[in-house]
Amino acid sequence: MLRTQEDLTFALLASFLVKKTPPSTSPLPVSSRCYTLFVAASFKESEFNLTPVVCRLGTAAIPQLTQIEQAHQPVPWSEKLFLDEFAQSNSLTYGARMAGELCGYVVFRIFQDEAHILNLCVVPEVRRCGIGTVLIEETCRALHRVAVKWCSLEVRVSNLRAQKLYEKCGFHEVGRRRGYYQENNEDALILKVSVQDLIDERGIEYV
Numbered sequence: 001m002l003r004t005q006e007d008l009t010f011a012l013l014a015s016f017l018v019k020k021t022p023p024s025t026s027p028l029p030v031s032s033r034c035y036t037l038f039v040a041a042s043f044k045e046s047e048f049n050l051t052p053v054v055c056r057l058g059t060a061a062i063p064q065l066t067q068i069e070q071a072h073q074p075v076p077w078s079e080k081l082f083l084d085e086f087a088q089s090n091s092l093t094y095g096a097r098m099a100g101e102l103c104g105y106v107v108f109r110i111f112q113d114e115a116h117i118l119n120l121c122v123v124p125e126v127r128r129c130g131i132g133t134v135l136i137e138e139t140c141r142a143l144h145r146v147a148v149k150w151c152s153l154e155v156r157v158s159n160l161r162a163q164k165l166y167e168k169c170g171f172h173e174v175g176r177r178r179g180y181y182q183e184n185n186e187d188a189l190i191l192k193v194s195v196q197d198l199i200d201e202r203g204i205e206y207v
């Protein structure tokens with residue numbers, strides 16, 4: 001049984017190095033999420049592979065999703081908004097986990113041959129570790145499987161770090177919506193990428 005943070009650190013390191021699966025501690029100690037992600041983040045610059053596990057999320061993840069939204073998004077999605085979103089048959093949510101902890105997610109909807117990303121967030125502890133990129137890549141891998149050709153989204157003109165991420169993934173500007181964000185009347189840039197181009201350019205394997 002794990003009792004101290006040192007024990008937890010050891011278990012986490014072992015799980016990263018040996019199995020890349022979370023240690024068998026349940027439940028984790030208080031503030032474990034921050035601590036787990038802190039340990040994960042400390043690997044950021046190391047030689048070890050920090051690839052998160054990405055999988056589709058269901059309604060069971062809503063409490064975690066809303067907690068992250070409240071803490072880290074300027075206009076957070078509510079529990080009801082997530083519930084309504086999960087109820088849409090064309091909506092998908094993928095989550096990224098590291099050491100078992102949800103550390104990022106992407107929500108998108110498919111409309112015939114185009115998908116639209118509605119929400120993307122990575123918790124601050126592990127930003128700039130490539131998780132946002134992995135979530136976009138996984139989204140496009142899923143879209144490619146169902147022959148969706150395009151992926152688009154809106155981003156605030158002031159959100160330069162997100163724009164950098166999208167640019168790196170091959171998105172390009174196709175328009176602007178004036179005053180799209182009602183709380184501060186900010187414009188949105190409309191960005192779009194060809195799913196096939198993203199798959200080819202980033203060398204993403206698919207089956």
Ligand SMILES: CC(C)(COP(=O)(O)OP(=O)(O)OC[C@H]1O[C@@H](n2cnc3c(N)ncnc32)[C@H](O)[C@@H]1OP(=O)(O)O)[C@@H](O)C(=O)NCCC(=O)NCCS
Pocket residue numbers: 072073119120121122123126127128129130131132133134154155156159160161162164165166168
């Ligand atoms: C935008 C966001 C999802 C990026 O996630 P992330 O996991 O940090 O992104 P990545 O590590 O994959 O970064 C990929 C690239 O994006 C760019 N980027 C990301 N964060 C950056 C920053 N703070 N400053 C400059 N460039 C940045 C870089 O080009 C980076 O590549 P590099 O690290 O090789 O230079 C994250 O910052 C976030 O959740 N922000 C708050 C919510 C939000 O803005 N969502 C987008 C709404 S449209």
